Amino acid sequence: MSxxxxxxxxxxxxxxxxxxxxxxxxxxxxxxxxxEALQAKATDLISRKNVEYLLADVAGESRELRLDRIASFSHPQTGTVVIGES
Incomplete structure (x- = not known):
């Protein structure tokens, strides 16, 4: 994906x-x-130039993950969420 x-x-x-x-x-x-599979602490959601990102802490490093590039996420409190497009 470009x-x-x-x-x-x-x-x-x-x-x-x-x-x-x-x-x-x-x-x-x-x-x-x-x-790619990773463990990340969710810190914030931002929007830049009409693109939304999850700001996440991955092993002490801050990453911006485009929301439309996330296939799924899970946590014991939320269960597994498979991302769908609107």
Whole structure:
């Protein structure tokens, strides 16, 4: 997936679940659409140039993950959420 590819907003319920994860600073098990799997502490959601990102702390390093590149995330409190497009 090219970084210049058009952004496709995610489902509102999935966004709300990510927002809650950020508010609670939850550590999520994330699977990206490219197959990468990682553990990341959700810290914030931002929007830049009409593209939404999850700000996450991955092993002490801050990363911006495009929301439409996340396939799923899970946490014991939220269960597993498979991201859908709106």
């Amino acid at each position: 970084m210049n590819e058009a952004y496709h907003p995610i489902n509102c319920d999935d966004y709300d679940n990510l927002e809650l994860a950020c508010q609670q600073q939850l550590t999520l098990a994330l699977t990206l659409k490219d197959g």
